[in-house]
Amino acid sequence: MPKIIFRLLLSFIVFVTIFIVIKQLVIPNSFGDYGHYRANSIDDNKGRTLYFKGDEKCISCHQDINDLINTDLHSEISCETCHPPKIDADTDCKVNPPKIKGTIEFCAQCHTKNAAREAIGFPNFDIKEHKGDQNCIECHNPHAPWELKE
Ligand code: HEC
Ligand code: HEC
Ligand code: HEC
Ligand code: HEC
Incomplete structure (x- = not known):
């Protein structure tokens, strides 16, 4: 394999790895459990004080x-x-x-x-x-x- 291709391939792998690591770090727990959102947000909202009385x-x-x-x-x-x-x-x-x-x-x-x-x-x-x-x-x-x- 020519050296230049090898370097290109190597940097490609390095970047993809960094991307995957960062993605894992920034995506919150429970994201995607039910759909394209953070499933835990349902519990967070249920925990808020309800002010509206009617x-x-x-x-x-x-x-x-x-x-x-x-x-x-x-x-x-x-x-x-x-x-x-x-x-x-x-x-x-x-x-x-x-x-x-x-x-x-x-x-x-x-x-x-x-x-x-x-x-x-x-x-x-x-x-x-x-x-x-x-x-x-x-x-x-x-x-x-x-x-x-x-
Ligand atoms: C458990 C009974 C109760 C409930 C339920 C209630 N109130 Fe009251 N409210 C009172 C009492 C007693 C006072 C103080 C005495 C007064 O001014 O009538 C008061 C005072 C007020 C005042 C201020 C009166 C003033 O003198 O400036 C407002 C405005 C008011 N209520 C609006 C509301 C609204 C809007 C709701 C529904 C979200 C509500 N209240 C629900 C009992 C209640
Ligand atoms: C949240 C919106 C809202 C606010 C705030 C509000 N109004 Fe109104 N007002 C209405 C609506 C809705 C009607 C009914 C309109 C209709 O039936 O076409 C109305 C009707 C009226 C009318 C009768 C108009 C007519 O054509 O016969 C008067 C007078 C009036 N308002 C005065 C006031 C005054 C004074 C205040 C402040 C203390 C006020 N309004 C605050 C929504 C509002
Ligand atoms: C000095 C007393 C006075 C004040 C202050 C006053 N109004 Fe009026 N308003 C009247 C009277 C009297 C009428 C009915 C005849 C007329 O239109 O002038 C009226 C009519 C209205 C109507 C019905 C108009 C229509 O064409 O059906 C509305 C809505 C209204 N006022 C809202 C308000 C709002 C909002 C304010 C404050 C920005 C206000 N008024 C301040 C005395 C007042
Ligand atoms: C169109 C807007 C509007 C709506 C709807 C409204 N209020 Fe008010 N209310 C006011 C304003 C404005 C004042 C303050 C008047 C002042 O500055 O003197 C007030 C004052 C009061 C007060 C103080 C005492 C008095 O008699 O003025 C009470 C209690 C109250 N509101 C309860 C209620 C309740 C309960 C409801 C529903 C059934 C309600 N209001 C719906 C605008 C509204």
């Missing part, structure tokens, strides 16, 4: 708010869409309630002017043109937006 849980203690919401156009929105679900299943709401501030920015997330909203007739507009810098909740109740305080 409306029924909130309503079991806040029936009054639910009654109010059901009278108006925000009835389709679930509590945790607006109140970030952060109470641990074992923590009482009394200790760590998912409080939020009703600011212009908060309402604007859903009601500011947007072509997609326009297209489906969702109530959206230029926030500044509506009532200037006055905060929305000075007039609208967040749970029953047509319950105007004005």
Whole structure:
């Protein structure tokens, strides 16, 4: 075998060996057990604290708010869409309630002017043109937006 071919072959084998070693080192355990992913990630995710409770849980203690919401156009929105679900299943709401501030920015997330909203007739507009810098909740109740305080 010519020397140059031998060297080429040798470096080829060396590179392939290094490749295989690194591949073994970086591929996590359990990868590919079920498919093209790390099977252990299922257990990892199962171990995480579940924060989302669903409306029924909130309503079991806040029936009054639910009654109010059901009278108006925000009835389709679930509590945790607006109140970030952060109470641990074992923590009482009394200790760590998912409080939020009703600011212009908060309402604007859903009601500011947007072509997609326009297209489906969702109530959206230029926030500044509506009532200037006055905060929305000075007039609208967040749970029953047509319950105007004005
Ligand atoms: C085990 C009963 C219970 C459950 C379940 C519960 N809460 Fe509460 N929550 C309370 C109590 C008691 C208070 C404190 C008294 C109050 O202000 O009504 C409170 C307070 C709050 C407050 C703050 C009130 C304030 O004065 O600023 C918010 C917001 C709130 N809860 C939202 C929620 C949401 C959203 C859920 C569902 C994810 C939920 N709660 C589930 C019992 C509960
Ligand atoms: C459209 C968004 C939105 C939805 C949906 C919503 N909330 Fe609220 N909620 C708010 C805002 C904003 C405030 C804070 C108002 C403020 O700053 O005074 C608030 C305040 C509260 C408070 C404090 C006391 C009070 O009466 O204002 C409680 C308790 C509460 N929400 C519970 C709930 C529960 C339970 C649900 C589901 C049945 C729910 N909220 C759904 C936006 C929402
Ligand atoms: C998570 C999205 C969301 C947030 C946040 C939100 N809204 Fe709404 N809002 C809605 C939806 C959905 C409707 C119902 C639209 C429909 O039925 O066409 C609605 C309807 C309304 C309406 C009635 C509009 C009409 O055409 O009759 C008013 C007023 C309103 N919201 C005010 C507010 C105010 C004030 C805030 C802040 C406290 C707020 N909204 C926050 C989603 C939101
Ligand atoms: C000074 C009181 C006041 C303030 C502040 C206010 N609104 Fe209104 N809003 C009203 C009144 C009154 C109406 C009904 C007549 C009108 O459109 O002016 C209304 C109507 C609406 C509508 C229905 C519009 C439609 O065309 O169907 C939405 C949605 C709304 N407001 C959201 C908001 C949001 C979001 C904010 C904060 C950025 C806000 N409002 C601030 C008093 C107020």
